[in-house]
Amino acid sequence: MLRTSASSDSKMGKVLNLDTINSRVRDMEYAVRGALPTRAEQLAQTLSCDSTKASLPFKQIIFCNLGNPQQLEQKPLTFLRQVSSLVEYPELLSPEKIEQTKLLFPGDAISRARSLLASVGPSIGAYTGSSGLLKVRQDVAKFIEHRDGFPSDPSNIQLTNGASEAVARILELVVSDPSVGIMIPIPQYPLYTATLTRLGAQAVPYYLQEESKWSMDVPGLTGILRAHREKGINVRAIVIINPGNPTGGVLSSKNMSEIVQFCEREKLVILADEVYQANTYDKKNTPFTSFKKVVSQLSSDVELFSFHSISKGMVGECGRRGGYLEMHNISDSVKDVLNKMASVSLCSNVPGQLAVDIMVNPPQPGDESHDQYNAELDSIYNSLKSRANKLYHAFNSLENVSCQPAQGAMYLFPQIKLPNKFIDYCSKDNKLPDQEYCMRMLESTGVCVVPGSGFGQVQGTFHFRTTFLPQEKYFDSFIHLLTVFHKDFMNQFR
Amino acid sequence: MLRTSASSDSKMGKVLNLDTINSRVRDMEYAVRGALPTRAEQLAQTLSCDSTKASLPFKQIIFCNLGNPQQLEQKPLTFLRQVSSLVEYPELLSPEKIEQTKLLFPGDAISRARSLLASVGPSIGAYTGSSGLLKVRQDVAKFIEHRDGFPSDPSNIQLTNGASEAVARILELVVSDPSVGIMIPIPQYPLYTATLTRLGAQAVPYYLQEESKWSMDVPGLTGILRAHREKGINVRAIVIINPGNPTGGVLSSKNMSEIVQFCEREKLVILADEVYQANTYDKKNTPFTSFKKVVSQLSSDVELFSFHSISKGMVGECGRRGGYLEMHNISDSVKDVLNKMASVSLCSNVPGQLAVDIMVNPPQPGDESHDQYNAELDSIYNSLKSRANKLYHAFNSLENVSCQPAQGAMYLFPQIKLPNKFIDYCSKDNKLPDQEYCMRMLESTGVCVVPGSGFGQVQGTFHFRTTFLPQEKYFDSFIHLLTVFHKDFMNQFR
Numbered sequence: 001m002l003r004t005s006a007s008s009d010s011k012m013g014k015v016l017n018l019d020t021i022n023s024r025v026r027d028m029e030y031a032v033r034g035a036l037p038t039r040a041e042q043l044a045q046t047l048s049c050d051s052t053k054a055s056l057p058f059k060q061i062i063f064c065n066l067g068n069p070q071q072l073e074q075k076p077l078t079f080l081r082q083v084s085s086l087v088e089y090p091e092l093l094s095p096e097k098i099e100q101t102k103l104l105f106p107g108d109a110i111s112r113a114r115s116l117l118a119s120v121g122p123s124i125g126a127y128t129g130s131s132g133l134l135k136v137r138q139d140v141a142k143f144i145e146h147r148d149g150f151p152s153d154p155s156n157i158q159l160t161n162g163a164s165e166a167v168a169r170i171l172e173l174v175v176s177d178p179s180v181g182i183m184i185p186i187p188q189y190p191l192y193t194a195t196l197t198r199l200g201a202q203a204v205p206y207y208l209q210e211e212s213k214w215s216m217d218v219p220g221l222t223g224i225l226r227a228h229r230e231k232g233i234n235v236r237a238i239v240i241i242n243p244g245n246p247t248g249g250v251l252s253s254k255n256m257s258e259i260v261q262f263c264e265r266e267k268l269v270i271l272a273d274e275v276y277q278a279n280t281y282d283k284k285n286t287p288f289t290s291f292k293k294v295v296s297q298l299s300s301d302v303e304l305f306s307f308h309s310i311s312k313g314m315v316g317e318c319g320r321r322g323g324y325l326e327m328h329n330i331s332d333s334v335k336d337v338l339n340k341m342a343s344v345s346l347c348s349n350v351p352g353q354l355a356v357d358i359m360v361n362p363p364q365p366g367d368e369s370h371d372q373y374n375a376e377l378d379s380i381y382n383s384l385k386s387r388a389n390k391l392y393h394a395f396n397s398l399e400n401v402s403c404q405p406a407q408g409a410m411y412l413f414p415q416i417k418l419p420n421k422f423i424d425y426c427s428k429d430n431k432l433p434d435q436e437y438c439m440r441m442l443e444s445t446g447v448c449v450v451p452g453s454g455f456g457q458v459q460g461t462f463h464f465r466t467t468f469l470p471q472e473k474y475f476d477s478f479i480h481l482l483t484v485f486h487k488d489f490m491n492q493f494r
Numbered sequence: 495m496l497r498t499s500a501s502s503d504s505k506m507g508k509v510l511n512l513d514t515i516n517s518r519v520r521d522m523e524y525a526v527r528g529a530l531p532t533r534a535e536q537l538a539q540t541l542s543c544d545s546t547k548a549s550l551p552f553k554q555i556i557f558c559n560l561g562n563p564q565q566l567e568q569k570p571l572t573f574l575r576q577v578s579s580l581v582e583y584p585e586l587l588s589p590e591k592i593e594q595t596k597l598l599f600p601g602d603a604i605s606r607a608r609s610l611l612a613s614v615g616p617s618i619g620a621y622t623g624s625s626g627l628l629k630v631r632q633d634v635a636k637f638i639e640h641r642d643g644f645p646s647d648p649s650n651i652q653l654t655n656g657a658s659e660a661v662a663r664i665l666e667l668v669v670s671d672p673s674v675g676i677m678i679p680i681p682q683y684p685l686y687t688a689t690l691t692r693l694g695a696q697a698v699p700y701y702l703q704e705e706s707k708w709s710m711d712v713p714g715l716t717g718i719l720r721a722h723r724e725k726g727i728n729v730r731a732i733v734i735i736n737p738g739n740p741t742g743g744v745l746s747s748k749n750m751s752e753i754v755q756f757c758e759r760e761k762l763v764i765l766a767d768e769v770y771q772a773n774t775y776d777k778k779n780t781p782f783t784s785f786k787k788v789v790s791q792l793s794s795d796v797e798l799f800s801f802h803s804i805s806k807g808m809v810g811e812c813g814r815r816g817g818y819l820e821m822h823n824i825s826d827s828v829k830d831v832l833n834k835m836a837s838v839s840l841c842s843n844v845p846g847q848l849a850v851d852i853m854v855n856p857p858q859p860g861d862e863s864h865d866q867y868n869a870e871l872d873s874i875y876n877s878l879k880s881r882a883n884k885l886y887h888a889f890n891s892l893e894n895v896s897c898q899p900a901q902g903a904m905y906l907f908p909q910i911k912l913p914n915k916f917i918d919y920c921s922k923d924n925k926l927p928d929q930e931y932c933m934r935m936l937e938s939t940g941v942c943v944v945p946g947s948g949f950g951q952v953q954g955t956f957h958f959r960t961t962f963l964p965q966e967k968y969f970d971s972f973i974h975l976l977t978v979f980h981k982d983f984m985n986q987f988r
Contacts, residue, residue, distance in 0.1 A: 015730060015763050015797055016828045022670045026831050030838050071620035078585070085583035089575045092598060100597050104586060125811045126565035161655050161815070164839045172692075176516045194838045198666075236509060269509050303509055318621045319844035321655070334510045337520050344524050344688045345658045349843040350813035 028194040029454070036438055037065050040448035058446030062478055064466040065448045067245070067410045069316035069380075072469040077315060077376050079109055079369045080358045086113035087124055087354060093117075108367040116354055124350045130343035132159025132324070133350075136357040140324050143360035150296035156327045158338065159356060161348045162318075163275045163309040166325040168195050169341055170271055170305045173334070174237050175201040181233035183225070183268070185216075187413065187455035187463070189245040204228045204235055207458060210415065213404050214249030216240070218258040225266055237269040243276040243288065243408025246455045246465035248388075250286040250407035256294045260302055269303040270295075275323070276409040278313030281385045286407045292328055304328040310355045312410065314380040322352030322359075387468040387475055388412070394479045398486050410467050413452070418462050422493040434462040440489065445481035522688040523948075530932055531559050534942040552940030556972055558960040559942045561739075561904045563810035563874075566963040571809060571870050573603055573863040574852045580607035581618055581848060587611075602861040610848055618844045624837035626653025626818070627844075630851040634818050637854035644790035650821045652832065653850060655842045656812075657769045657803040660819040662689050663835055664765055664799045667828070668731050669695040675722055676765075677715070677732035681907065681949035681957070683739040683767070698722045698729055701952060704909065707898050708743030710734070712752040719760055731763035737770040737782065737902025740949045740959035742882075744780040744901040750788045754796055763797040764789075769817070770903040772807030775879045780901045786822055798822040804849045806904065808874040816846030816853075881962040881969055882906070888973045892980050904961050907946070912956050916987040928956040934983065939975035 018026060044061040063071060070076060082105050086092055092101045093114060101110065117124070119135030131137065137154035144152035160166040168191075174180065181202040184192045188205075196203045206224050208214040221238075228235050240259065242251045251259075263270055272291035280288045295304050309323035327335060342348075363370040388406035395403035395414040403414035418433050426433040434451035441464075442448050452463030470478050512520060538555040557565060564570060576599050580586055586595040587608060595604065611618070613629030625631065631648035638646035654660040662685075668674065675696040678686045690697045700718050702708040715732075722729050734753065736745045745753075757764055766785035774782045789798050803817035821829060836842075857864040882900035889897035889908040897908035912927050920927040928945035935958075936942050946957030964972050 012825065013761075013795070014823075014825050014828075015761050016668065017825055018827050018831070020670060020730075021667050021828060021831060025667060025835055028834060028838065030834060066621060068621045069619075070617035071615065073616050076617060076619045081583045081585075085579045085586070088582055089579035091572075091575075092579070097598060100594065103594050104591060104598070121565065122567050123564035123570060123813070125563075125570045125813050127560060127562045127812045161843060162840065168839070173515050173519060174510065176514060191838060198838075236514075267507075267509050301507070317619045319617070319619050319841070321841075321843035329508075331506065331508050331511055333512050334508075334515060337512070337515060340522060340524060341519055344522065344685060344692075345662070346656065347813070347815075349655060349815040349846055351845045352843055 024198050024200050028197045030190050030194045034450075034454065035435070036442060036448055036450065037063070039439065040065070040442055043442070043446065056446070057444060058481065061446045061448060062470050062474065063448050064470065065450045067312060067467055067469070068318050069410070069469050070318065072467075073471050074316050074380060074469065075376070076317065077358075077373060079106075079363055079373045080315065080317070080355060082106065082109035082369075083112045083116065083358055084351060084355065086110065087116055087120075088351075090117055106368040108363055108369050112358070116357060120350070124354070126350075128347045128350060128353065130339055130347055131157070132348060132353050133357075136353050137324075139357050139361045140326075144290075144292065144326060148290055148293035148296065150293060152292070152326065156330070156335070158325050158327075158342055159348050159353045160323045160325060160342075161321040161352060162311060163273065163307040163323040163325075164191055165321075165348070166305075166307050166323055167191060167271065167273065169338065170325065171195050171201070172199060173338060173341065174269060175199040178202070179232065179234045181228055181235040182271075183221070183235060183238035185239065185241060185244070187246050187452065187457055187465075188239070189241060189273070190454055192239050193456075202228075202233050204233065205456065206238075208244070208247060208249065210247075210404060210458075213407060214244050214247035214413075215255055216251060216259060218255065218262055221259075221262055222266070225268075235268070237271055238263060239271045239273065240291070241273040242291075243274075243279055245273075245276065245409050246411045246413045246450075248404065248406035248409045248411050248413060250280050250288060252286070253289040253294060256289060256291060257298060260291070260294050260298055260300050263302045264300050270305070272304060272306040274306055275309040275312045277308065278315075279384065279410060280408040281388055282407055288408065292326060295328060301329050303330055305330070310352065310359050313359070314377045314384075315355070315359050316380075317355050320352045320355050321349060322356045324356055383472055384410070384468065387470075387472060390475060390479065391466070391468045394483065398483065399490050401486070406468065410469060411465050412468060413455075413463050413465050415461055415463050419490065419493040422489075425493070434464060437462070437489070438464050441482070441485055444485045444488070447478060447481060518692050518694050522691045524684050524688045528944075528948065529929070530936060530942055530944065531557070533933065534559070534936055537936070537940065550940070551938060552975065555940045555942060556964050556968065557942050558962075558964065559944045561806060561961055561963070562812050563904070563963050564812065566961075567965050568810050568874060568963065569870070570811065571852075571867060573600075573857055573867045574809065574811070574849060576600065576603035576863075577606050577610065577852055578845060578849065580604065581610055581614075582845075584611055600862040602857055602863050606852070610851065614844070618848070622841045622844060622847065624833050624841055625651070626842060626847050627851075630847050631818075633851050633855045634820075638784075638786065638820060642784055642787035642790065644787060646786070646820065650824070650829070652819050652821075652836055653842050653847045654817045654819060654836075655815040655846060656805060657767065657801040657817040657819075658685055659815075659842070660799075660801050660817055661685060661765065661767065663832065664819065665689050665695070666693060667832060667835065668763060669693040672696070673726065673728045675727040675729040677719070677729060677762070679710075679733065679735060679738070681740050681946065681951055681959075682733070683735055684948055686733055687950075696722075696727050698727065699950065700732075702738070702741060702743065704741075704898060704952075707901060708738050708741035708907075709749055710745065710753060712749065712756055715753075715756055716760070719762075729762070731765055732757060733765045733767065734785070735767040736785075737773055739767075739770065739903050740905045740907045740944070742898065742900035742903045742905050742907060744774050744782060746780070747783040747788060750783060750785060751792060754785070754788050754792055754794050757796045758794050764799070766798060766800040768800055769803040769806045771802065772809075773878065773904060774902040775882055776901055782902065786820060789822060795823050797824055799824070804846065804853050807853070808871045808878075809849070809853050810874075811849050814846045814849050815843060816850045817842075818850055877966055878904070878962065881964075881966060884969060885960070885962045885973065888977065892977065893984050895980070900962065904963060905959050906962060907949075907957050907959050909955055909957050913984065913987040916983075919987070928958060931956070931983070932958050935976070935979055938979045938982070941972060941975060
């Protein structure tokens with residue numbers, strides 16, 4: 001689509017046109033923000049003009065294409081915002097203002113703001129060290145130790161502008177030349193394919209097993225790896241997204257042990273995208289286990305990078321761009337290179353760094369804000385769980401639709417057996433069937449989801465990804481609209 | 495230095511070692527955060543243990559290696575922080591709390607917070623559009639129109655995590671393959687050489703004319719360009735840093751017109767790094783003029799990217815990572831690619847975006863905070879100007895040191911004619927003379943500067959870059975320490 005205007009740019013005598021710019025960035029695909037959300041924005045614009053509202057069959061656009069909780073009215077955690085507010089304007093803590101401030105902020109938010117400011121130095125407006133504030137990295141390390149029961153060292157932590165920046169940095173480190181291959185799950189979050197396209201490296205796909213809750217087929221990995229290595233691809237690392245995006249699957253620790261042993265045998269570095277670690281909905285049967293823990297339990301020397309973020313979980317502070325990576329079994333000289341990479345962009349944003357601190361070091365029992373903090377967490381958690389469950393049942397009650405349970409993350413990834421008549425129609429019209437299905441869903445319901453082709457899927461199968469983030473008050477209507485649309489669609493193309 | 499441990503990593507059987515990782519990121523150099531600041535951090539650590547303080551000839555480390563004003567106690571602008579504080583915790587604006595809030599915050603900060611929150615949508619915790627909030631981009635466009643007297647379109651603005659991210663994004667767009675060359679000034683801010691190394695492109699250096707206040711020799715550019723094009727280098731763009739980093743020079747608009755005409759003739763894209771646009775210290779004789787204005791005045795079709803940031807000027811909010819780029823004469827299809835590049839990292843951080851809004855849209859006459867805001871700006875500005883001037887005179891009074899005036903930016907870049915005896919000593923010891931001089935300065939004075947070799951300099955000349963950011967109360971002692979050190983040094987090696 002982008003290519004159409006290349007010749008006109010070049011006729012206009014531009015130095016930069018689609019034929020001359022970096023083809024790797026030109027060819028990146030990032031479906032989460034592609035044609036569907038663009039159309040959804042147009043529809044939202046139309047709806048904002050009241051007069052035309054009657055001409056559309058829905059009253060609002062529901063953006064289920066992005067894991068963007070606060071855009072869908074999820075409330076921020078009060079304590080996090082109170083502390084963030086105080087550190088922005090330290091005069092609130094001055095002797096002249098503190099009495100007034102105490103009327104507006106709880107004591108533990110005030111003392112946390114004071115201690116964070118003390119650890120920052122003169123101002124949150126200064127660059128921090130390239131890897132981020134030592135105090136925050138220390139708190140991250142403590143959080144990891146407490147989570148896993150194994151030591152973590154602050155010098156192995158880098159704070160980043162969200163996990164996306166961290167992932168891109170590690171991929172860039174690992175990809176030394178175009179022969180390098182990185183194993184990625186299919187379906188995957190498109191950051192990975194986009195970044196590999198950008199870096200000119202090879203994505204080596206491995207398929208998740210939909211029928212068994214999107215688990216990993218470890219024996220199958222060996223075959224894929226060998227086949228690619230025989231073709232001369234220098235397969236060097238594997239990306240694992242757990243809990244899964246877009247699948248919602250959660251790996252068992254048994255499955256993970258097999259994966260670590262496989263990586264050890266095959267000399268593969270692990271990139272563990274664990275940004276949804278707080279989003280698991282059956283903590284008894286399918287709890288989250290970190291790769292750091294499994295690697296440590298096995299005393300493995302597998303090189304591991306783990307990623308976490310404030311954008312997901314119950315924190316949901318996407319706009320703040322805060323995250324971290326942990327390095328495990330990484331050589332000191334490679335760590336030095338990573339720190340230098342961080343230093344070229346100076347440091348990650350400080351408000352995001354401080355929010356990481358609050359996520360990993362929340363109010364403790366006895367603290368003034370403890371009960372409210374936990375009540376807010378629980379309320380968001382329980383609501384997500386109930387919405388996931390509702391939507392799972394709704395999808396499974398639709399004709400030709402099957403959906404695995406959301407064990408984790410913020411997504412369901414239902415499969416639709418599209419009627420042949422519809423597939424034929426799309427093939428004549430040169431359309432991707434899943435994309436066309438989702439576009440029709442958007443036009444009929446106002447619900448914006450992402451077609452499975454944006455994440456990858458087994459050839460001939462069709463899926464879409466939807467978040468279950470709309471608030472519960474909208475949820476029944478949301479499910480109703482989907483159900484009616486799908487029924488009409490099936491009747492049209494059966 | 496880094497290479498020494500490569501073989502030991504590989505002996506340890508690591509997949510990732512200095513021989514296997516991406517050599518382009520391994521080989522990047524970024525002097526602003528190199529050996530000197532590392533040693534400075536060690537000394538600062540030593541000083542923090544009171545007992546050993548007596549053993550060092552100074553009482554504190556003064557970090558003049560980074561343009562990091564708030565780290566050197568520059569006060570943040572009150573209005574910016576008040577608004578930032580309010581948007582973090584919108585409950586302060588609720589009917590229950592607003593009366594208390596009014597006792598702590600001025601009315602215009604409250605109304606600005608309300609209007610920003612309204613433009614953000616549900617929460618600053620949500621991702622914004624990939625290019626940033628429309629309201630902020632509109633305000634940036636208005637600011638540019640007011641500054642230049644020529645139209646600016648919000649759809650040509652992208653908000654970024656500081657200007658560094660913006661620069662890296664544009665360089666990545668322009669560098670399509672290793673034959674691409676980008677003209678960069680020498681001396682330059684090392685972000686440019688580091689990023690070009692990272693991208694595998696060619697830096698095509700052009701030398702600034704030190705003797706005429708670091709101006710650009712436009713006739714000379716043609717020769718450099720032709721020579722590189724004849725060698726098969728596809729020279730496609732030119733980087734101009736104005737006001738200059740590390741030089742402190744400010745280009746005249748006549749010089750700029752010649753540059754634009756040269757770029758038009760030679761089909762070069764301009765990357766105009768204008769992050770120091772508010773830092774000019776002789777507004778009558780050497781005012782800042784934007785390249786956007788000059789290109790517009792000449793009705794030129796030169797493709798232009800301009801960069802600005804909240805980190806510099808009198809705002810100095812480095813830690814917040816806020817910035818923007820403006821595209822001018824860029825084709826729509828290339829803009830689409832840039833928006834897609836932005837979308838892969840989702841969006842820049844929202845607190846940084848909102849701070850950009852306040853920088854470009856400060857309190858207006860009649861607003862409650864107007865006088866204080868301007869008084870704060872003026873106080874910082876006047877102090878910077880006076881410190882620049884003091885330091886300029888101090889350098890020029892030193893034996894063998896000559897320094898151009900700081901017309902702009904936050905730096906002086908004095909030249910030192912190092913004694914032959916010292917140069918011989920360094921050459922025997924395999925040391926860079928300017929690096930060794932700066933290291934000795936650090937060990938004797940606690941002042942950390944950056945050697946000229948980190949920025950590039952004419953072969954056989956030696957410089958260092960220092961900010962003039964230490965507060966005035968430290969300034970006399972700062973100058974005194976430098977003067978004593980330099981005198982001793984000269985006496986030792988004369």
